Amino acid sequence: MKADGRTKLIFAIGMIFAVLLSSLMVMADENDTSTVVYTVNVEGMVTAGTTNHIRRAIDMAENDGAEALVILLNTPGGLVNATLDIIGDMISADVPVITYVYPQGGIAASAGTFIMLGGHKAAMAPGTTIGAAMPVQIRPDEEGSTAADDKTILFLAGHMKSIAEARNRPGDVAEKFVTENLTLSGREALESGIIDRIENNLTDLLAGFHGESIDLESGRTTLNTKNAAIYPLEKTTQERITHLVSNPQITFVLLLVGVYGLIIGFSSPGTFVPEVLGAISLILALYGLGLFEVNFFAALLMILGVGLLVAEALTPTYGVLGVGGVISMVLGIIYLPVEPLVSERWLSQFRFMAFGIGIIGSVVLVIMLAGIYRLRKSPVVHGNNEFVTDMATVVETIDPEGLIMVRGELWKARSVSNERIDQGEKVKIVDRENMTCIVKAEEEK
Template sequence: MKRIISIILVAVIIFVPISTSNSSDMDAKGSPLILTIDLDDMITAGTAARIERGVQEAEERDATALVLLLDTPGGLVDSTLKIISDLSASNVPIITYVTPQGAIAASAGSFILLGGHITAMSPGTTTGAAMPVTITPGEEETQTADDKTILFLAGHIRSIAETNGRPGDIAERFVTENLTISSLEALELGVADYIEPNLVSLLGTIHGQEIQFQGKTIMMDTEDAVIESIEPDLTEKITHLISNPQITFILLMVGVYGIIFGVNNPGTFVPEVLGAISLILALFGLGMFEVNLFAVIMIFLGMGLLVAEALTPTYGVLGTGGVVSVVLGIIYLPVEPLVTSRWLIQFRLMAIGIGAVGSIFLVILLAGLVRLRKTPVYMGENEFLNELGITMENLDPQGLVRVKGELWKAQTRSESFVPAGTHIRVLERHQMVLIVEPVDKE
């Protein structure tokens, strides 16, 4: 009887989870699956990596659609083009949706919006403003990019729009005229297919709608869909962080100053390790967006001058030149036409702020060097001069004495005998031997 009961319990323990799992799988398979990705920040290489993974996951799990929830001011050109390429090659319908109310899909965001097979916007949202911009030396504000860049991006966004049945002329005006349109205007012009307040409402509206996808007509099945969000993994978070030009340059400066501090204070290890890691991450980040070669040269020149100032102090001459070179390099380094003018202006202010911090650091470093040069040498032949101690054993003629808590070999100048326990004064030091003389206990 005990054996039969044991067999029944084992069977129940094994069967119940399996049956529950099978039941869950059947429920999941019975409802359409919708995967979503939030794009609520700058478009970076980390964003592109997450969308690539999202498309693959949607295909593997046979999702009904992949929804990109847009609220972005723009981003990096290469990352945007990579995203458009992944969306175009997707075997799962892509829905691009500007949400929540008040959100924007500006600059690079408008490219991604037009890359969807179904486009939608929440009330009160806007899109457009994709005219490429750049920072020009000698100008206070941002400037329009060169004609070659404008023509390329205008032609590309027109191609994206027309491929997905959108008005190519309106899309082209996003780039050539910096056109910005509201959700209502987007619906009237055919840029957006729907205006819906939230995702659930949108999925209910498009259920049963037919769309052209991969050369064929398919019917959308989105009623009572299971909605799952694809969150960024650790690698994508790190990539997103360091491919942001602002973060990259902060890491660059932390790396430079960490190494400089480490050179001036050998043996601490923490600044050198932190600086080396930051510098490697910064160099990795620099490879993820377009840069100006002249600016790169200026930054590395500035780094060289700062290191030279630390190794061979010139009381600020090399250091000042280094700070100026780094600041100028940072200001003109990013060549990213699909970020907003506001972002570029903020970037310029950040560069000036880094220069100010660098100048303060340089002043502190120079002040410390000046004080250091005025401080008398403490270690060396005069380290124990006139210090008092006591003999730990007989000096006959040499023996051990204790000075400042340390044991040293010592003798008198005349090499005379001094008994243990005698108080002594240090007269000088010859390498590792102290020359001492007996003194009264008082």
């Protein structure tokens, strides 16, 4: 009996130990953060800075052995070259790339749709939208924007289809994003096979894709993303600056600051602040201009406008050259960017910004002309009569020549009657001959 009791006790203790051990194993599994997932936020306009950010994130994820890279999308569109570079990096990435339209209510339009299709896995949050990727352009005879030429549309539609098919998604639906300006909700995108899942948040997304297989260049891998540690990768300072100056709106503001800074600096030298600020802004603007597609003839208009403004500042024509310069600058800015993947709203904002620059330029021009007009109307302050009737102090005895201090400056002086005037005495300037002031002692009245 005692043996049976002892056996039962040992069995009970063993059961309790087994339950505790299994519980600890489950807790350890739930808190396992040995796997890492990196995330990148793509918000606002897609620029060269966005390209650099995603490229660095892919390299870090590959080198650090991350389980996956999640690109969070909430963008209305962006620059063509930047978008194509991002897709190229994603296609060749040797780490699983998951694209996720997030947060709820967000969009991945135009360039954002291209990027979304480039992920090995794609998902959307509830209430999000993708599509509207038909390329657009500004036309001189249109108030807003219009569809780009057929060549551009066909190329981008074919590229969109190619990206979708490379990720085993329906190419016929993908190309309609470009040819028909198709837009899809999360549910519609899921039903058509464009995306793989609809998830409320990032944690659910990683749990949902856990265990799924992905084909990489290095071979097939199985996602182990459940309970993975999430590390957001923020932009570096360099990437933020590149993102800023590669936005055409910022580029043209910098260009305006640069041009007027140099004009004001050269017209009124001395402080060096306008020249330095203008030079830095101009260099940043020129760097930014090289990061997006431009219209050659619009660039010529801008160069002409800058030349006319400089000519107006150096050889004032009472506004004739200045007005022509402002008009050329505004027209050049409006038609300079050739970016078919930006949104129509962005194009409208860009047009308003161009007119705003024109108004600011006109105001600065009016101020400059008013100043020039006042200068031409004001009496001459230099010449032989500049110091006449001014009082001065002798700093070196005049016998018959010496030095005087007038208006904080040292001038050579000669007595009108060739008499001696001692140092420290007050004299009155009666005339000036070249660089010599003619003076008489104060008491000689």
